[in-house]
Amino acid sequence: MKKALILLVTVLALANCNSRQQLNQNVVTTDITNFWDAYDHITSTKDSILQYKYLDSLYFQKGTVGLEGIRQARNYTPEDYINAINSYPKFWKSIRENTLQVSNVGAELELGIEKLKAIYPELKPAKIYFTIGAFRTGGTTIDSLVLIGSEISLADSSTETSEFPENFSYLKSHFATNPKKHLVFLNVHEYVHTQQNPRVFNILSLTLYEGVAEFVASKALDKASPNPQIAFGKENAKRIREVYETEMFYPNNLYKWLDGNAPNEFGMRDLGYYVGYQICENYYNQADDKSNAIKTMIELDYTNESEVEEFIKKSNYFSESLDILYQNFENKRPYLVGIKQFNNKSRNVSPEIKEITVTFSEPLNGHNTGVDFGDLGQDAFPKNDIKGRYWSDGNTAWTIPVELEPNKDYQIFISNNFRTQESIPLKPYLIEFRTGNK
Known part of the structure; x- marks a missing residue:
């Protein structure tokens, strides 16, 4: 009996070891340690030629496909990195320990992905890369890669922001929400993006794309979205819908609703996340088959106008059909x-x-x-x-x-x-x- 117990413990230990190894294959953090090695060399000299040499040899050349991906996705140049490193020494000092502890959250991330798979069994594998960028994203995706900008996503309310310029004010308010605490939610949101079909670049398509990821992450983790846009949107739902119904047809208006700081009457950026979330929530609530509703959201074909229109129609979010709303917009246009x-x-x-x-x-x-x-x-x-x-x-x-x-x-x-x-x-x-x- 004693031998059997020893054998069982050994098997369980090996299973846990294999599980950790599998996790280590899916969550890649080497770009963070490489960054700090490069950072220490860069800040040791005022010679700009040497600074760029250290950035390239110690960070870029040693980088993962995740680092290459986030640089491509956000058009990060070497100048962006060197300027950021030289301009905000207090920030980097305050964020360093948070980023170096990222390997400790692996088990939480894995649990979050397992919860996502529970409501969407068709989930395809994806890799999560923790990188450090230059303040343009806390998280994005390319194909099956989840790309985390750790300088944003691992910040918290104690992160130093006194050096930031005025156009970084959105980061100050974002850090006050303690993004590190919500790291699992961010990763599940971005993981959903790796399962979705390609977007069409109009405001409505992009709104749905983000709303699906936000809503599905919330359902998978059984918790409210930590992003302030969702709660704010619910408190101002009627007016936000009125404005969105007109402005979603504006060809140059994307940054008033998503991924930008263009001014709007609400004083809250990225309200497109709320609109997309609310459309998805409405669709989910009216569906008899909740599992199929999740599947439909994630697999929505944004290039298929009739499929998108049917999804919108069933959500009953807008006050009129898309055709009528578009005609109302056309009637208001100058000529x-x-x-x-x-x-x-x-x-x-x-x-x-x-x-x-x-x-x-x-x-x-x-x-x-x-x-x-x-x-x-x-x-x-x-x-x-x-x-x-x-x-x-x-x-x-x-x-x-x-x-x-x-x-x-x-x-x-x-x-x-x-x-x-x-x-x-x-x-x-x-x-x-x-x-x-x-």
């Missing part, structure tokens, strides 16, 4: 009324004309403009002086100087980058005409 010097598509425009003035249906913001080539390409775009372009009083017209040649076809595409004071984009308009003889 180009006409051209002062000639009628559009004229075939005998004087080549002596020195400027072209377009008039709008209402005043625009007097700042944003946008012209491009038409289908005929660059050769059909008039020669012009960028410095000579100007707005009318009241911003109801805009003028571009031109140099025209006789007997030639021309095109000027007036883009939707023109917009009102409320950022409603102009309906695009193609100016096309042919000049006559001199």
Whole structure:
């Protein structure tokens, strides 16, 4: 009997050892130790040439595919790293110990992934890479790689931020939420992204993509999202929906809702996470088969418009159908009324004309403009002086100087980058005409 017990203990010990080895294969932290080796060398000298040499040889060249991935995903340059290291010594000193302890959270991460697999049995394997970046992401993904920016995700309320510039204010508020405490939630959120289909880059698709990951992580871990956008969104649900219903169609408005600091009336960034979360929660609550609802969310095909529309329809989140909301948006858009010097598509425009003035249906913001080539390409775009372009009083017209040649076809595409004071984009308009003889 004693021998049997000894054998059982031995088997269990080997099983635990194998489990830890498997975990070590799935959670990779070597980039962190490499970073601090490079950091110590970089900060030991003021010679910039040596600093870049140490960064490359001790960090980049020794880096994992995870480090390569996060640099690619966030366009990190060597200059970004050297500037960050030299500019914030107090920050780096305060964050160092947190990052070096990351290997201790492996068991928690594994448990979180197991909980995700329990509600989504089709879960495919992915690797988690803890790297150190230069303040552009706490976590992102590329294919089956979860890429954690440890300088953000392992911060806490005691992390030193006094050196940060004004445009880092969002990091100060984020660190106050103690992101290190919510590391497992972040990893499960990012792990969900490795299971999803590719996004379509419009605001609604990106909102759903993030909302799915946030909602599924919350269900898997059976805990409320720690991200303040979710609670704030629920407290301001009606107004957020009203604004989103219009602004989701704006072509240049992404950073008011996701991954940016563009100002909005709520004073809270990344509210697209809440909108996506709420759509998913509504969809889940109406579904009879909850397991299939999770599967549908994760496997949503963003390139299939009818599938996305059906998902949105069942969520019953918006006040109207997407078609009606889009038509409401179109009805609000300013448009180009006409051209002062000639009628559009004229075939005998004087080549002596020195400027072209377009008039709008209402005043625009007097700042944003946008012209491009038409289908005929660059050769059909008039020669012009960028410095000579100007707005009318009241911003109801805009003028571009031109140099025209006789007997030639021309095109000027007036883009939707023109917009009102409320950022409603102009309906695009193609100016096309042919000049006559001199």
